[in-house]
Amino acid sequence: MPAETAPVLEARGLFAGYRKVPCVRDVSLDVRPGEIVVVLGPNGAGKTTTLLTMAGALPGLGGEVLWRDSPMKAALHHRVRAGLGVIPEERSVISRLSVHDNLRIGRGPIEHALELFPELRPLLRRRAGLLSGGEQRMLLTARALAADPAVLLADELSLGLAPKIVTRLMQALRGAADRGTGVLLVEQHARQALAVADRAYILQRGSLVWSGSADEARQNLRRIERAYLGQDVGA
Numbered sequence: 001m002p003a004e005t006a007p008v009l010e011a012r013g014l015f016a017g018y019r020k021v022p023c024v025r026d027v028s029l030d031v032r033p034g035e036i037v038v039v040l041g042p043n044g045a046g047k048t049t050t051l052l053t054m055a056g057a058l059p060g061l062g063g064e065v066l067w068r069d070s071p072m073k074a075a076l077h078h079r080v081r082a083g084l085g086v087i088p089e090e091r092s093v094i095s096r097l098s099v100h101d102n103l104r105i106g107r108g109p110i111e112h113a114l115e116l117f118p119e120l121r122p123l124l125r126r127r128a129g130l131l132s133g134g135e136q137r138m139l140l141t142a143r144a145l146a147a148d149p150a151v152l153l154a155d156e157l158s159l160g161l162a163p164k165i166v167t168r169l170m171q172a173l174r175g176a177a178d179r180g181t182g183v184l185l186v187e188q189h190a191r192q193a194l195a196v197a198d199r200a201y202i203l204q205r206g207s208l209v210w211s212g213s214a215d216e217a218r219q220n221l222r223r224i225e226r227a228y229l230g231q232d233v234g235a
């Protein structure tokens with residue numbers, strides 16, 4: 001990643017939370033075009049709160065969120081138009097609509113979505129509510145990436161999925177990053193996200209406790225899982 005590339009999305013000293021009570025404190029992180037940044041942390045660490053505030057879906061309680069170096073104040077739908085893609089934690093397929101119609105709701109061409117995930121082609125007429133969890137996640141990812149977003153924010157994309165599907169989704173994110181999208185990925189499970197990530201941050205109880213290259217994180221995975229993620233993976 002060229003160090004001189006400016007961030008496309010950045011949190012600077014961000015405080016975030018609910019009903020004016022911050023549960024995320026003084027978090028600074030950034031995403032540059034073409035890189036995958038993963039935010040790791042145990043349940044309740046503040047990952048979703050950080051992501052939603054960076055997406056503009058939650059008002060910040062201090063600090064700033066910068067979009068290409070300017071404070072980002074526009075409403076979420078304006079940001080989406082400006083190139084912000086979000087795959088939220090509560091999944092947003094519309095169950096009663098077909099796969100095709102779910103893709104049509106996206107901002108990108110359906111054909112592009114199908115090039116990214118040819119697996120969806122035979123499922124186009126199926127109601128999205130009848131898809132497996134993995135297929136639904138592919139649909140959401142295809143829809144988000146078809147628009148070639150400048151930034152994609154994805155919350156626990158891998159949660160509950162078989163490793164093979166997680167690998168498939170992570171490869172799709174890597175492909176998008178290689179085409180220039182800045183990807184911010186929030187995950188509780190480190191291994192598969194780190195396999196495609198460039199950089200990592202770790203949140204614990206609302207504060208950043210570690211940041212570094214994904215290489216460094218991969219080399220210290222056991223220690224990181226034990227110390228920060230509450231996952232005692234054994235010897």
Ligand SMILES: Nc1ncnc2c1ncn2[C@@H]1O[C@H](COP(=O)(O)OP(=O)(O)O)[C@@H](O)[C@H]1O
Nearest residue numbers: 018019023041042043044045046047048049050
């Ligand atoms: N809608 C909400 N209202 C009040 N508190 C919330 C809400 N959502 C999350 N929280 C609290 O904020 C903290 C951080 O939660 P969250 O950002 O969802 O963590 P993570 O995504 O890392 O699991 C937790 O203590 C959680 O209970």
Ligand SMILES: [Mg+2]
Nearest residue numbers: 047048049089
């Ligand atoms: Mg969460």
